[in-house]
Amino acid sequence: MDNLPQSRAAASEREKNPTATQQLKSQVETAKQETANLKRAASEQTAATFESAKRNLKEAAQEAKDQSEGALNEQKTRLAEIVHEYCQAARAASERLRQEGHAALADRADDLASRFLRGSTYLRERNLSETYNDAE
DSSP: OOHHHHHHHHHHHHHHOHHHHHHHHHHHHHHHHHHHHHHHHHHHHHHHHHHHHHHHHHHHHHHHHHHHHHHHHHHHHHHHHHHHHHHHHHHHHHHHHHHTTOHHHHHHHHHHHHHHHHHHHHHHHSOHHHHHHHHO
16 A cells, blocks of 8 residues: 555656656657667568578589589590490401401491490480480
8 A cells, every 4th residue: 555655646746747758758669669670670681691591502502513514524425435435446346357257246346336336426415414314
């Protein structure tokens, strides 16, 4: 019950000093606005940070993809060169077999050389996705 007279006294004081009440209300409203502004700024900064991280991740993924495609293309080109070397070796073997009178074996070596040549040409002319799709 002791609080009741103090509450009445505080209410009486506010009624006597409306300027103080207005100032207090103004300060509360300003604090609310500042809080809303801080919340909005934090939200915008979070969104910007997320977008930046997303963009960086996409760039890193693209760079990794490009590097892996480059490495695979190099390996595919090297394989085409090796297969072409086998083609040349089969042709040389075919010529030697013909010179030695082994026509049937020379024909088989020519057939093998032709297959190696087709394989080498295929690897040189196709891109990775075509090669992958054909392998499936």
